[in-house]
Amino acid sequence: MFTRTGEQRHSYRATIALAIMSVSVAGLAACSSDDSSGGDNHVVLQEYTGGSEYLNYLTKELGNFKKAGIDAEIKDVSNGPQAVNAILAGSVDVAALNPTLTGPVLVKGKKLEVISGYKAAYPALTGTADMAGKEWPDSLLQLKGKTVGVIALGGADQAMCQIALRAAGVKDKDINWVATGSGQGTAAAMSSGKVAGSCASDSPTASLVASGLPELFSFVNPVQPQDIYPSELQDYMGTFSYLQAWVDSSWAEKNPKAVTGVQKAFALTIDWMNEPGNFDKLVSILKKSPYYIKTLSDEQFTGYVKRSIPMYNIQFTDKDAKTWTAMEKEFRDTTMPKSSAWVSSAVVKSTDDVQKLLK
Structure with a gap:
């Protein structure tokens, strides 16, 4: 069982809650939709433009929102707490979030x-x-006693990296965590030698690896077969849903066709991404997008895109809900409501659900 002091748990909860509640009215107005005449099929989706999640962008570029009967509008909202507030304010309909937020x-x-x-x-x-070439768990044991950069202290990224480190035998007290404010900030701190390790999303990680630094652990693209890792770590690997599409429950109740349309559009896009014959076009689209990583060579960017494909999955299973509930209790002392209160009855749970959407 992972443990954390009550003071640290309170700090985690207070930091996230304060960030959510402190977004100004002006900030919410800035991300609100100017088009109120779109009709029942008009859906405003939040996006972290230029970040590590390009699903909304690609879905619109491929015309899959239209194919699914959705008039999609994409709004840039710079961070998770602002995205939560945007949903609560009704300025966006769908946001990429997780239970930490x-x-x-x-x-x-x-x-x-x-x-x-x-x-x-x-x-x-x-x-x-100098940490290159080590296999599990020695790869992560090298971080013991080191300073590791992460976007925010107490956030989901840090929790995930702590889970991996603990599974390797590195205790929380053995790591000095430093907040960098952004994925790019983490990469910069790593490149400048201010930190000896980074806990960051796939985009800044790709830049670091391209510069010659070793990736010590990946949840989705591990160097070694997944089954060699401890079972408690495997729960967070592979298809574990780290980000989800969240909506206001009242909006979902009033717009069931829009909910299905968004699900269908995402399913079409991910299905398209996984067709080998579409890979070159995928790379071409992303090279012209805000998600292009200019620091990478063509070969490196192609490799980054290839590694990103298996990260996209619209299933959210009962096991995912259970894992998140345990994770929030452990790291933030948050007792989540029962899953039926925050997981839609229409959620995409299985491959059968996905196949139905593709018909």
Whole structure:
């Protein structure tokens, strides 16, 4: 059982809750939709433009929202707490979030729910050049006593990396965590030698690896077969849903066709991404997008795109809900409501559900 002091748990909860509640009215107005005449099929989707999640962008570029009967509008919202507030304010309809961000408002009685999965666990751990060549668990044991950069202290990225480190035998007290403010900030801290390790999403991790630094652990693209890792770590690997598509429950109740349309559009896009014959076009689209990583060579960017494909999955299973509930209790002392209160009855749970959407 992982343990954390009550003071640290309170700090985690307070940090997230304060960030969510402190977004200004002006900030919410800035991300609100100017088009109120779109009709029942008009859906505003939140996006972290230029970040590590390109599913909304690609879905619109491929015309899959239209194919699914959705008039999609994509709004850039710079961070998770702002995205939660945007849903609560009604300025976006669908946002890419997880229970670390939604938990603080769910426990206060706000009604938000998951309609589908979105992306698997993209945080990865990177080390200094002299840490290359080690296999599990020695790869992560090298970080013992080191300073590791992460976007925010107490966030989901740090929790995921702590889970991996603990499974390797590195205790929480053995790591000095430093907040960098962004994935790019983490990469910069790593490149400048200010930290000896990074816990960051796949985009900044790709830049670090391209510069010659070793990736010590990846949840989705591990160097060794997944079954060699401890069972408690495997629960977070592979298809574990790290980000989900969240909506206001009242909006979902009023717009069931829009919910199904968004699910279908995502299913079409991910199905298209997994067709080998579409890979070159995928790379071409992303090279012209805000998600192009300019620091990578063509070969390196192609490799990054290839590794990103298995991260996208719209299934959100009962096991995912159970894992998140345990994770929030452990790391933030948040007692999540029962899953039926925050997981839509229409959520995409299985491959059969996905296949129905593709018909």
